[in-house]
Amino acid sequence: MADTMQFDLVSPERRLASVPANLVQIPGADGDMTAMPDHAPTITTLRPGLLRVEGPDGQSEYVVTGGFAEIGAGAITVLAEKAIPVNEVTRAHLDELIADARAAHDAAKDSTDANSIVDDAAKLLADMEALGDHMSL
Template identity: 60%
Template sequence: MADTLQFDLVSPERRLASVQATEVQIPGADGDLTAMAGHAPTITTLRPGVLRVVHAGGTDDYIVIGGFADINHGGVSVLAEKALPKGEMTQDVFDAMIAEAREAHNKAKEFWHNEPGPVDDAAKLISDMVAIGGHIGLTPKDN
């Protein structure tokens, strides 16, 4: 297939994808980007979001939380802290991820007195998770 690049997505738990893609839409920490054949070599950290892969067989969406993407002449490798296919993101899984983010925020508030950086980062994770839910039709349960 012309104008494709190798795409690989792995998380600590498993390899989620290894396909020839025409484009990979990446939720970068400094802004979203689309990698295609011939893209300039780039390394970016990931923000929580939806990573979309377009290939000959269709389009696949993955939920990614943290990690980084390495774009080079050979393709795109994404190493995610957490990742799962969009179809596996059930309300129960989403609620568990939100609860984990809220717990991290509470721990940051306890540990980092008068240092807003880590507390703000933990709060941003909650906000990003809620945004992912909104994007895929899930709403966090109230706590």
């Protein structure tokens, strides 16, 4: 079993990480998952939450709002809709994310589309508010 795997985190704005990792905790849409070297190949969507990376150089945490994670042979690549290192997150960042989620929820309620869109928007809003509570911001 390999000791580390390559971890890459990219958002539309920038590449946030490209480091060796021993463990990556991913906020998957179907629940949190932990990936370690030699993990079975998997692709999952992300929900808003904290993505944590442990490696030889220490631990890093990132707030992600959604996207995809691909676990492959010796590597994990995360393509995030938005990603911010936890040490850079301010209350203003979180308020903006919550306001965006609230606007999406309000727009979904006002649309004539199926109820599942409203449910998805409500879940996004709840996840963003829970993230703020978890981070004590």
